[in-house]
Amino acid sequence: MPKPEITKEMPKAELVERIKKGDIRAIARAISLTENNDPFSHDLHAALLPLTGKALVVGITGSPGSGKSTLVDQLAVALKKTGKKPAIVAIDPTSPFSGGAILGDRIRMMHTAEHAEIFIRSIASRGATGGLSRFTFDTVRVLDAAGFDVILVETVGVGQVEVDIVRAVDTCVVVLVPGMGDTVQTFKAGIIEIADVFVINKADRDGADLVLKDLRLLMSVGEVSDAKFKNPIVKTIATTGEGTQELIAAIDLHQKWLRSSDEFQVRKNNIARGTILALLSDLVHEKLFKECPDLLNQEIQKCADRKETPYQAALTLLKAVGV
């Protein structure tokens, strides 16, 4: 007997039950309700909450061209072979201009039969600064509840939102490559210090040892050297899969350390704080758009015409929404 259609009218309990069983269509439905900010999705997430907390969430971040998508694929396949149930959440940079992923959704080669059973969800990075992070972790929550036990969150690694996202994972992997510009420059861009594990991908290329040397030098100075965990550095060649096992071992090593340290609770609280504050902003904005669209437009006009400062406009709108 075919399963009944998943409809919006389906009782929450049934949808939750299906997600719990790992039903892909139910998972997709839950993510889609979340994406559309459907009021029902809030109840759904509250109902999914007790099912979560089992997945390991690994962030993988690196510049465009660093081969991180290939690496993530390899990692997922390797994890699957060890009996794990991995899922991939890939945050695709999108154009702020055209509103869509510029070159279409990710084009990912599915080399092997195993890939067919790895859940991949692509998220366009366009949208509210807070919204991207919120939706990413709502998606992670659904996948966690559905029994995926390793969730790989892939982002392009520069910028505050990406930093916020990779900070909110259990283990953050930063992918560097030889010849993509100076390691020191990447370091300056701020992403490296949030790394738990470093990967030097395309390690067969000239300059891989230089990246390794630079990394070791940078890790020997300042705050990084004071850290309690010595970040592993793993060399990989994602196109062949070389180094993937070592990467899995390095992630395990970090998790063992994290769960035995105070850092674990600090990290969980920081994540909760960031998420709650971003959501609070979203809710205030939503109320404003819904209840005072005309006043908002008037204030925008006054600011654009330099008749008042943005601060004065924000104060007026704050009163209007009741704060």
Place this chain on the structure above:
Amino acid sequence: MPKPEITKEMPKAELVERIKKGDIRAIARAISLTENNDPFSHDLHAALLPLTGKALVVGITGSPGSGKSTLVDQLAVALKKTGKKPAIVAIDPTSPFSGGAILGDRIRMMHTAEHAEIFIRSIASRGATGGLSRFTFDTVRVLDAAGFDVILVETVGVGQVEVDIVRAVDTCVVVLVPGMGDTVQTFKAGIIEIADVFVINKADRDGADLVLKDLRLLMSVGEVSDAKFKNPIVKTIATTGEGTQELIAAIDLHQKWLRSSDEFQVRKNNIARGTILALLSDLVHEKLFKECPDLLNQEIQKCADRKETPYQAALTLLKAVGV
């Protein structure tokens, strides 16, 4: 007779008067009050507002290592030679971990005597997502009021906050370089479509023509090709100053087009909207930190312990601040 000290007690009118005259210490004082979110700064900005609107704000964005700092310096010197009064606002990537600019404040070579009179303000990119953009444009407002007529805002070009900032300028210059990875990849990262003017820096390097070819190809497809303004592409060698005049001409060309089109008002309104919404978030968060710190901590704990969703926590806090 020496001028009296600039103190916090100095009447607003006098500080405004000094800023209007371009007094560097008064400008620095105003920026510092703004940075510290001093309540006085809000009144000050309201008083500065009628003095603003004369400056051309040019955003210059590019990857670390693209040579954009050197280019910005050359641009400032060249503008000064034509009788302009340029200022530089440089947003420095900072570590989200150590809280400071990793390698210290920018190290910028001051080659010529002219540099001495170019105002450079460095802004650490650390801090609230909204806060960076807000502080950048508050700084721009002070400089505009002070009579600087070209304000060069320099950012590392990937990430939502950077995108928000370079969107809020009059002309956005995107700097590419040969050999720093695939142009298509940079394009995917979303920054290119917000460019008004392209620069290919280090144009004497191998691959400069390839970047040019790629750019022309990318501009011939999709939404970009529908744009009303054909983005100029300028080749520069920032270390020698080659191409700087051409860049100034390209910026002029864009401004002439912008001011003759509907786009001018649309852009001003979009900027005002973004700024107001970010400020509104900041104000709600500030109220929460001040009035309900204990409730916030309780809600963070509940979320971290998976006893409620971030959405449930945000709703509770929203009520607590009065929305």
